[in-house]
Amino acid sequence: MSDECQQSKTRVQEFLQRELSETEMDAIASHIATCDNCESEYDFEVLFNSVIQRSCSEAPPEELAQRVLARIRDQISKLA
Numbered sequence: 001m002s003d004e005c006q007q008s009k010t011r012v013q014e015f016l017q018r019e020l021s022e023t024e025m026d027a028i029a030s031h032i033a034t035c036d037n038c039e040s041e042y043d044f045e046v047l048f049n050s051v052i053q054r055s056c057s058e059a060p061p062e063e064l065a066q067r068v069l070a071r072i073r074d075q076i077s078k079l080a
């Protein structure tokens, strides 16, 4: 696993704890969308869904999660 992959992994955990800005998450999303290693390791849709579900009982990162997810889909569709 490359350093960049390792970093993404760590940052995803931070994102789930809502410690990352949208800009930082965007960088991760871009990496994941273009990295087979990360893409196969994570089901990001599931990850982001868990953020969305948590937002039911907490202050909503829902909009952020939706936007990031849309961005990942956009990146992936460009690659396809």
Ligand SMILES: [Zn+2]
Residues within 6 Å of the ligand: 004, 005, 006, 008, 031, 032, 035, 036, 037, 038, 039
């Ligand atoms: Zn990677």
